[in-house]
Amino acid sequence: MSNKLDQLTGWLKDHKITEVECVISDLTGIARGKISPTSKFLGEKGMRLPESVLLQTVTGDYIADDIYYELLDPADIDMICRPDPDAIYSVPWAIEPTALVIHDSYDKQGNPIELSPRNVLKKVLALYANRGWQPIVAPEMEFYLTKRCEDPDLPLQAPIGRSGRQETGRQSFSIDAANEFDPLFEDMYDWCETQGLDLDTLIHEEGTAQMEINFRHGEALHLADQILVFKRTMREAALKHNVAATFMAKPMTGEPGSAMHLHQSVIDVASGRNIFSDESGGMSQLFLDHVGGLQKYIPELLPMFAPNVNSFRRFLPDTSAPVNVEWGEENRTVGLRVPDSSPDNRRVENRLAGADANPYLAIAASLLCGYIGMTEGIPPSAPVKGRGYERRNLRLPFTLEAALERMESCQDLHRYLSPKFIQGYVAVKRTEQENYNRVISSWEREFLLLSV
The missing domain is CATH 3.30.590.10 (Glutamine synthetase/guanido kinase, catalytic domain)
Structure with a gap:
């Protein structure tokens, strides 16, 4: 792994990258993470993010507290996100030379985070x-x-x-x-x-x-x-x-x-x-x-x-x-x-x-x-x-x-x-469904407003 990290460092330097977008995928597929100066990225070799981003809905809300605290630490602790040296991409539309690096998520003991979509795929591939x-x-x-x-x-x-x-x-x-x-x-x-x-x-x-x-x-x-x-x-x-x-x-x-x-x-x-x-x-x-x-x-x-x-x-x-x-x-x-x-x-x-x-x-x-x-x-x-x-x-x-x-x-x-992934995924999608149910649609206004 250290050799691959050296290759990552070399790639960033060869391409004169000044900023690195450190990302993971949430359950929806939204890229979440941090934008870091290259020097800071190379010094830390990763980032920390709250575990809660993996239970965030597409609307930015979170699941109900009872399930949330069953799945996550009540202190809203960080997970450790490490870069995958095989998942580095340039960002050609950026003004400054920028790279996007996809990360994997682990707990403090080094175990893969079960709610991470990338870890789910890696588990199936294993x-x-x-x-x-x-x-x-x-x-x-x-x-x-x-x-x-x-x-x-x-x-x-x-x-x-x-x-x-x-x-x-x-x-x-x-x-x-x-x-x-x-x-x-x-x-x-x-x-x-x-x-x-x-x-x-x-x-x-x-x-x-x-x-x-x-x-x-x-x-x-x-x-x-x-x-x-x-x-x-x-x-x-x-x-x-x-x-x-x-x-x-x-x-x-x-x-x-x-x-x-x-x-x-x-x-x-x-x-x-x-x-x-x-x-x-x-x-x-x-x-x-x-x-x-x-x-x-x-x-x-x-x-x-x-x-x-x-x-x-x-x-x-x-x-x-x-x-x-x-x-x-x-x-x-x-x-x-x-x-x-x-x-x-x-x-x-x-x-x-x-x-x-x-x-x-x-x-x-x-x-x-x-x-x-x-x-x-x-x-x-x-x-x-x-x-x-x-x-x-x-x-x-x-x-x-x-x-x-x-x-x-x-x-x-x-x-x-894992039961944890299934419970978390279903909870996120149910929360999104509940948010949708609260929205009055144009169909309802068109056909029900003056007719019922």
């Missing part, structure tokens, strides 16, 4: 490592570009592109529609290249000014870090060009939602072989069991894929998102798609995670479901051929409340994810 396996993932991130709007009561609108006009209608895979925002994406690609992000293709998705960025396949923790950095980079590039980028799951009425599709496979570390294919090149039993685990446990872990009230708007009827955990080959109408590929590249695509999900938790949950399937031998259902949107046998909870109840009551998960 399960695979103990079997001699390594998961490989390839995320696809959908998002919308919109006009900047200061009033949250107003519906979002499509931005104006180079032509001086707003986009209208559905423009799936349109090159011209994507080129409307060429200057923005040129900056985004330049910044991501500087940061070393493994971006692949840019696609115009189905929605109005909805885009998708695909990442090249790679190691799960590294890609989760990259998604955290990319979302911030994309927002900064949009702001530079006077538009907004949003990763809300369903930001616009009448438009498709935004997903974080997760392609995943598993290799045997010793041989380098994809264990999803057997000797003859067909689907292995481990692959089928992996799919079976996804089918059984995604409904129990749905809040880690759909973490917000808004997330469930993606799953409404007549939307393009599958509302099931059916599986099928080359079938985008099911939640678990098996792309057509060679035996070496056999994988399953989990299409259920929203773009608003915390990347560490969504990847951890998806890999955990498959791991349980492989180790417990859970067979999948029969694959779906043809349209799967209306399939009702393997549907999902329809509300955040229902999903949280299932996650809380699934005792199997307590063996793999």
Whole structure:
């Protein structure tokens, strides 16, 4: 580790970095931490943060006191955050030479903090490592570009592109529609290249000014870090060009939602072989069991894929998102798609995670479901051929409340994810739900104000 820290020090000095953003991810996926002069960062080799930031809601509130003090020290003590030398990124839009360094969180005894999303993913990856396996993932991130709007009561609108006009209608895979925002994406690609992000293709998705960025396949923790950095980079590039980028799951009425599709496979570390294919090149039993685990446990872990009230708007009827955990080959109408590929590249695509999900938790949950399937031998259902949107046998909870109840009551998960994490995560999401319930919507004012 000391050698890697020396490499980190050398990188900062070689790039003449004057400020370091020391960050961790909270449960929502918000980067929280401190901005430190490089000299102070190098002297301290980390930072301290209150444990309570990991129980902060997206609105900045905290969970109820009785659960809060059950999970955390009443004195609101600090956790120790240490930099990961493999998770350092430049901040190209900063005025001063700045780096972002992702940290891991520990208690004073050196134990990983159970509420840390990055630690949750590392815990799941350790399960695979103990079997001699390594998961490989390839995320696809959908998002919308919109006009900047200061009033949250107003519906979002499509931005104006180079032509001086707003986009209208559905423009799936349109090159011209994507080129409307060429200057923005040129900056985004330049910044991501500087940061070393493994971006692949840019696609115009189905929605109005909805885009998708695909990442090249790679190691799960590294890609989760990259998604955290990319979302911030994309927002900064949009702001530079006077538009907004949003990763809300369903930001616009009448438009498709935004997903974080997760392609995943598993290799045997010793041989380098994809264990999803057997000797003859067909689907292995481990692959089928992996799919079976996804089918059984995604409904129990749905809040880690759909973490917000808004997330469930993606799953409404007549939307393009599958509302099931059916599986099928080359079938985008099911939640678990098996792309057509060679035996070496056999994988399953989990299409259920929203773009608003915390990347560490969504990847951890998806890999955990498959791991349980492989180790417990859970067979999948029969694959779906043809349209799967209306399939009702393997549907999902329809509300955040229902999903949280299932996650809380699934005792199997307590063996793999700590009870403390499950209790804390559910408490944070319930608090956010309660805050949402206090807000009177425009729909209520429009249809109830003078009618009831």
